[in-house]
Amino acid sequence: MRRTLLNPKIDFVFKKIFGSEEHPEILISFLNAVLKPQKPIVSVEIKNSDLEKEYIEDKFSRLDVKALTSNKEIINIEIQLKNEYNMIQRSLYYWSKLYEEQLSEGDRYDKLSRTVCINILDFKYLKNDRFHNGYRLKEIETNEELTDLQEIHFIEIPK
Template identity: 60%
Template sequence: MCTQLFNPKVDYIFKNIFGSEKHPKVLISFLNACIKPESQIKSVKIKNTELTKEHIEESFSRLDVLATTENGEIINIEMQRADEKNMVKRSLYYWSKIFSAEYQGKGRYSSLPRTICINVLDFKLLEEENFHNTYILKNKENNNLLTDTLEIHFVEISKMKQIDQNDMLSLWTAFLDDPNNDIVVALEAKYEELHEAKIELARLSRDPKEAEKYRMRENAINERRNFFLETLDKGLEEGRKEGIEQEKIQTVIRLNNLGLDTEQISKGSGLSVEEVNSILSKLE
């Protein structure tokens, strides 16, 4: 295969491979590998297939994959390459939006569907060793499950050090990291969905129109990354002007990312609540 393949971690390409109605088997394989349901998912309906030029060029637009299974479960997949220091709360926010959108004044909370968010990350986020971690609602004291309605997954690509050939999620993660990986290439003949994804990636990579969209999306992503870095630098500079040490500013950012409230951050950083709020406001 002579064509240089596009990076499948670019959300535009990811959506075209895993969120296309033309390749449902690819998405089903990925979902079964990630969620590992008791009963395998057999069919999906992709809900947000539209990809307009405005979506591609808008740096803050989300090119996620939203689908429903034959059992009515709603699953959202987001490919995120840049660490914007807000991933956990961002995922909870989008989960809540997707979940609440299903209510629409129907009057029956009991009918609200099981909703799952899968975050595929090209950076390290969690203080966990495994590359795949799942979070649900359980009793803090006895670990009893409250409900399976909420489920959030994080797949951190860079944490997978060795490919497990018997684990399909490991193979999909390896594909995203490097579709020309020798092990991935060798196993394409064994796994039809993996081969189908590779063929679609090659097709996209050869298409001049898709190449233009790919470049547009890369530019938009870079624009967003630069905006975030400039905002962060501005926050740090403002903090320095206010006499706050950079180390303490970084401490505030880290504690905020861990989900601590303002008072807890204040105690942990040695700064006043007002100083903490000033730093956090500049990062929003």
């Protein structure tokens, strides 16, 4: 019987590779390579990838991979094969939902953890030649970083 490799860009296969509780070392290695943290990630906990609705009219979303790192960061990894011309908006929406869901009534804001979205795109999207771009909130004129609590990455496979 001949074996063929499955395409890792297919949603189901992607989730089996990066969202596997049986083989967390794959996700850990990927996150350390992409984020280059000062303190390396040594463990991850794969979380439920559904973004729960608060009201019936709310938009339901399911992330590809959602994880909590040993550095107490919340990570979302998405793979997108087709350009729907909304990746920045979509990424900000997912990021905001992950950030918002951390607090309950009466919680203090300092409980909020660093939240990172990593978007792997099978198309060219950003107007530069770099295949990996990472963004944070910065002051417009001085480029002074306000915080690292928000970080959004785009990895464009064709580049």
